[in-house]
Amino acid sequence: MGSRGARGAAAQQAIEGLKELVGEGLAVEELFRRADELLRGVLEYDAVCWHSADPATGLVTSVLSDDLSLATFEDAVRLEVWEDDYATFPKIRLSGVRAETLSRATRGELSESIRFRELISPAGFGDELRAVFDAHGGMWGCAAFMRGADRGPYLGQQRELADLAARHLGNALRACHLPAVGEAGPGAGPGEGEPGPAVVVLGPSNRLLAMAGPAEDLLLRLADPSRTSLGVPTAFAIAAEQARRTACGLPVPQTKIRVQDRDGQWYVLHGSALKGGVAGEVTVVAAPATPADAMPLYLSAYGLTVREQEVALLLVRGCDTRDVSRLLAMTPYTVQDHLKSVFAKAGVASRRELVARIMLGGGAP
Known part of the structure; x- marks a missing residue:
């Protein structure tokens, strides 16, 4: 077999390996490491930076890299x-x-990119390949793959391979966020009974200045897999930068960021720029996600289509088949077909179980 055929066989083997990751029940960090083992040889990169993301906004919430120094990670956050x-x-x-x-x-003009000029080139890298891991309407993560400056640009077939790999990684990451049956639902996680939401105050470079409530414990539970220069989890730094953009009157995807801790509990982070204090100081408040915040994430994690999610949300609101049929302009038979699919994907047998599963985030009815 020629070298081209060997590369094709290796690429196919990598894709098959990624498909198998979907059903293995891996944690996000382990999933990224397994994906690295499968993709490094075929994409021919020298360093990779993996990120989880808020599925609703696509905003980065964590970082994992065994190859890169993250001593100036605050610069990467700022540029992003x-x-x-x-x-x-x-x-x-x-x-x-x-x-x-x-x-x-x-x-071909890499120097046109400020990211290349300020981060990639000084680190000794040339071309960068980026991929977003979308699945069922949510962006569950993303990655940046760098190669040495002497290796030239990525080939077209490598970009196409990364595109295909990203689809399978999106499905695998979605499955990582699927709540286990019996898990506590929104608002009933590790922070229950603690004195209010977690509050942190960050300086202009996102260094931790002060904290209140259960912040110390939450910062540990949301810590990045890789140590960075920030001093706080990436999700908090992104929330702070979003708040600074808002204070400057610039558009942001959304003012709140959803992030899941290692126990499967979703939290909502909201940043606000302080007025009357030092310029650039920001307060970030983190609280367990309410059912309204978490339900769309659970529905997406179960792999429901957009139409199936609409049907499921109407059921949660108390609508019957006739109501759903009228509100979504579909026949009752079509509604029933969607319900069967929803039940199968959520692992329930009735509407009552479905409502309980969604409201409890995987908890037993």
């Missing part, structure tokens, strides 16, 4: 939130593809 660069994660999402290379986005 503030700069309108080439091949950013949001732009890739909007483009209709799941993977893009910096060389293709800049038409």
Whole structure:
């Protein structure tokens, strides 16, 4: 077999391996490490930075990298939130593809990218390949793959392979966030009974200045897999930068960020710029997600289509088949077909069980 055929066989083997990850029940960190083992040889990268994300907004909430120094990670966060660069994660999402290379986005002029000039090139890398891990309407994570400057740009077939791999990784990450039956639901997680929400105050470089409530415990539960220069989890730094953009009158995807801790509990983070204090200081408040915040995430995690999610949400609101049929302009038979699919994906046998499963985030009816 020629080298081209061998590369094709290796790529197919990597894709098959990624498909198998969907049903293995891995934690996010272990999933990324397994994906690295499968993809490094075929994509031919020298370093990778893995991220989980808020499925609703696509905002990055954690970082994992065994290859890169994260001693200046605050600069990466700043560029990601503030700069309108080439091949950013949001732009890739909007483009209709799941993977893009910096060389293709800049038409070979890598120095046109501020990310390349300030971060990638000083670290000794050349082309960058980025991928977003979307599945069932949510972006569950993303990654940036860097290769040495002497290796040249990524090939077209490598970008296409990354695009295909991203689809399977999206499904695998979605499955990682699927609540286990019997888990506590929103608002009943580890923080129950503690004195109010967690509050942290961050300085202009997102260094921790003060905290209140159960913040110390929550910061540990939401800590990044890799140690960074921030001093707080990535999700808090992103929430703070979003607040600073809002204070400047600039648009943001959403003012709140959803993040899941290692026990499966969802939290909502909301940042606010302080007035009358030191410029750039921000307060970030984190509280367990309410059912209204968590339900769309659970429905997406179960793999429901957009139409199935609409049907399920109406059932939660107390609608019967006739109501759903009228509100969604579909026949009762179509509603029943959607219900069967919803029940199967959520692992329930009745509407009552479905409502309990969604409201409790996987808890037993």
